[in-house]
Amino acid sequence: MARSDTPASRRPGRASTRSWTRSNCGNIFEDHAGGAKTARPGLDKALAWLRDGDTLVVWKLDRSMPHLIETVQSLEGRGVGFRALTVGIDTTTSGGTLVFHIFGALAQFERDLIRERTRAGLSAARARGRKGGRKPVVTPARIAQARELVDNGLGSGKTALYAEMAGEQ
Numbered sequence: 001m002a003r004s005d006t007p008a009s010r011r012p013g014r015a016s017t018r019s020w021t022r023s024n025c026g027n028i029f030e031d032h033a034g035g036a037k038t039a040r041p042g043l044d045k046a047l048a049w050l051r052d053g054d055t056l057v058v059w060k061l062d063r064s065m066p067h068l069i070e071t072v073q074s075l076e077g078r079g080v081g082f083r084a085l086t087v088g089i090d091t092t093t094s095g096g097t098l099v100f101h102i103f104g105a106l107a108q109f110e111r112d113l114i115r116e117r118t119r120a121g122l123s124a125a126r127a128r129g130r131k132g133g134r135k136p137v138v139t140p141a142r143i144a145q146a147r148e149l150v151d152n153g154l155g156s157g158k159t160a161l162y163a164e165m166a167g168e169q
């Protein structure tokens with residue numbers, strides 16, 4: 001069983017197609033989107049098709065390590081192996097399982113470091129008087145202008161207010 005993220009990978013002569021042929025993959029399921037997208041119908045079909053003793057073979061690992069770890073743990077619970085051809089991970093062997101879990105631990109460590117650095121950066125910016133986020137659209141000057149227009153007899157309708165404010169600028 002194999003899974004691909006690109007339609008081009010099914011073309012004869014492609015490295016992924018040759019690798020799946022050498023790996024004796026019987027069924028090939030494809031997704032036409034990669035990266036961070038969560039909707040992966042090809043993966044969903046492959047996961048539903050897998051049975052105890054099967055191995056899910058993928059060409060490349062995607063960028064979502066938490067999703068990958070969750071998927072591989074679910075596969076292990078069902079008695080299904082996992083192989084990633086381009087990085088040489090094979091959870092059907094004890095060494096491959098060790099490498100996979102080391103990668104997972106490193107990915108978690110990296111996410112935690114990024115989270116800590118982000119929090120430290122935001123705290124340092126707050127200490128310097130900086131405030132994150134988008135600048136307010138409604139400034140005190142615009143509020144004063146709107147109050148003046150309403151005080152001068154302009155109706156309270158938003159459309160009329162916007163039209164008048166746009167004409168003054």
